[in-house]
Amino acid sequence: MNTRKIMSPLPDEQSQSIVNKLPKPNMQQLKFQELELGLFLHYGMITYTRYERTGQENPCEFAPSSLDCDTWMRTAKAMGAKFAVLTVRHQEGFCLWPTKTTEFSVKNSLYKNGKGDVVREFVDACREYDIKPCLYICPYMDAHNLFQPNDPFEWHVEWFNTTKMRYSDPETAKRFIEIQREQIRELLTEYGEITYLWLDHITETQGILDPDAVDSFWEVIIDEARACQPKCILLKVDLYLSRDRDAAGGVHGGRAAYPLWHSCKRVDTNEGQQDPIPDPVNGNQYIIWESNTIFSGDWFWNGDYVKPVDEMMEHYYATIGRGSTFLANFAPAPDGRMTDKVLEYAVEFGGRIKKIYEKPLAFVENTISEAELILPAISFTHIEIMEDLREGQKIAEYIIEILRGNKWHRIADGQSVAHKRLHKIEPTAADAIRFKCTKSFADRPLVRRFSVYE
Numbered sequence: 357m358n359t360r361k362i363m364s365p366l367p368d369e370q371s372q373s374i375v376n377k378l379p380k381p382n383m384q385q386l387k388f389q390e391l392e393l394g395l396f397l398h399y400g401m402i403t404y405t406r407y408e409r410t411g412q413e414n415p416c417e418f419a420p421s422s423l424d425c426d427t428w429m430r431t432a433k434a435m436g437a438k439f440a441v442l443t444v445r446h447q448e449g450f451c452l453w454p455t456k457t458t459e460f461s462v463k464n465s466l467y468k469n470g471k472g473d474v475v476r477e478f479v480d481a482c483r484e485y486d487i488k489p490c491l492y493i494c495p496y497m498d499a500h501n502l503f504q505p506n507d508p509f510e511w512h513v514e515w516f517n518t519t520k521m522r523y524s525d526p527e528t529a530k531r532f533i534e535i536q537r538e539q540i541r542e543l544l545t546e547y548g549e550i551t552y553l554w555l556d557h558i559t560e561t562q563g564i565l566d567p568d569a570v571d572s573f574w575e576v577i578i579d580e581a582r583a584c585q586p587k588c589i590l591l592k593v594d595l596y597l598s599r600d601r602d603a604a605g606g607v608h609g610g611r612a613a614y615p616l617w618h619s620c621k622r623v624d625t626n627e628g629q630q631d632p633i634p635d636p637v638n639g640n641q642y643i644i645w646e647s648n649t650i651f652s653g654d655w656f657w658n659g660d661y662v663k664p665v666d667e668m669m670e671h672y673y674a675t676i677g678r679g680s681t682f683l684a685n686f687a688p689a690p691d692g693r694m695t696d697k698v699l700e701y702a703v704e705f706g707g708r709i710k711k712i713y714e715k716p717l718a719f720v721e722n723t724i725s726e727a728e729l730i731l732p733a734i735s736f737t738h739i740e741i742m743e744d745l746r747e748g749q750k751i752a753e754y755i756i757e758i759l760r761g762n763k764w765h766r767i768a769d770g771q772s773v774a775h776k777r778l779h780k781i782e783p784t785a786a787d788a789i790r791f792k793c794t795k796s797f798a799d800r801p802l803v804r805r806f807s808v809y810e
Contacts, residue, residue, distance in 0.1 A: 401418050421690075540580045596643050
């Protein structure tokens with residue numbers, strides 16, 4: 357008998373609305389979608405070992421000479437990010453906080469003579485700069501606390517085979533689960549409110565790991581996180597990663613699926629247990645989506661390469677412009693700072709977005725099914741549509757038309773709008789422009805905002 361527990365997003369009064377049968381977001385999901393853009397910070401032991409991740413590294417290899425979280429936050433502010441996610445513990449198991457669960461942490465490094473706490477510095481800097489602090493951890497992948505010194509650890513297949521071998525011993529599994537549970541407890545009780553917990557790799561199977569063992573482990577982690585901070589958004593529960601199937605880099609390619617449907621069903625897949633499958637008609641669970649990719653580093657620092665700003669902009673349109681949140685990675689250098697080059701590119705990227713979207717030529721808010729704007733005699737190049745999602749995702753198809761003289765001409769169309777849909781077009785002038793929902797999943801879809809920009 358299948359006894360797996362399906363982990364559902366935390367319900368609240370909003371998501372229990374019976375206005376229609378569509379699944380509805382809870383208030384935390386709605387709030388998180390508003391943040392839109394985040395800064396991903398891959399930083400830790402791997403910054404210094406260049407992807408050696410056996411778990412046997414000497415803690416003294418973690419050796420920032422001038423760690424400065426202010427430079428991280430200045431980068432976040434420059435690019436327009438409203439949240440930031442720090443890799444507080446990656447696959448090798450090294451903890452950026454002085455955890456009680458292991459000696460493999462900053463407390464045995466040379467950083468501040470073992471008195472440092474990078475997580476504390478990060479969350480304090482986030483709050484000083486009005487950036488929502490979020491944490492990344494990969495509980496099921498922890499080489500230091502699971503592997504033996506001579507175990508194969510090559511990613512992916514050898515790593516998963518070693519994990520399965522070590523985890524098959526009941527005493528080892530019991531000890532390992534308790535370590536991971538305690539680390540979650542420390543992170544969610546000692547650093548104030550955490551907006552988002554990025555739980556990596558938990559439900560992956562690669563056709564090797566025991567699905568029931570993974571599921572039971574997952575339940576422990578989620579239950580602990582919910583008990584510590586019920587309002588914290590959790591990856592693989594409230595939020596999943598979305599990808600355009602044609603995107604290079606797959607789930608980390610920085611391109612969300614389109615159309616993007618929030619209404620989902622849970623099924624078992626090769627990639628992980630109970631993954632959400634978008635089903636806008638018969639779905640029974642509301643899932644928000646995130647896309648992510650690398651702007652600098654190879655996730656972690658790998659030299660002073662930064663992706664061209666034109667490419668950054670294309671990722672912006674293919675993620676936020678399709679209705680997902682976007683988590684863009686800028687990697688701190690080994691000295692613990694963001695380089696001047698990274699900051700320069702973040703400034704240009706954020707400046708371009710601000711220049712386009714800071715001031716609309718015309719806009720209208722809170723209209724039912726349609727929205728029409730009278731336009732000034734100026735060409736426009738960008739169109740923004742936002743759907744009110746409080747009663748579920750209703751818009752299934754739409755068209756955008758412009759009026760010239762006494763005739764309407766279609767210039768764009770689509771399916772999902774979701775939180776935000778952006779269209780970038782050639783310079784166009786018209787007397788008026790209108791949005792029309794031509795198909796919906798429920799009555800009276802609400803257009804939260806319809807805007808055009810020069």
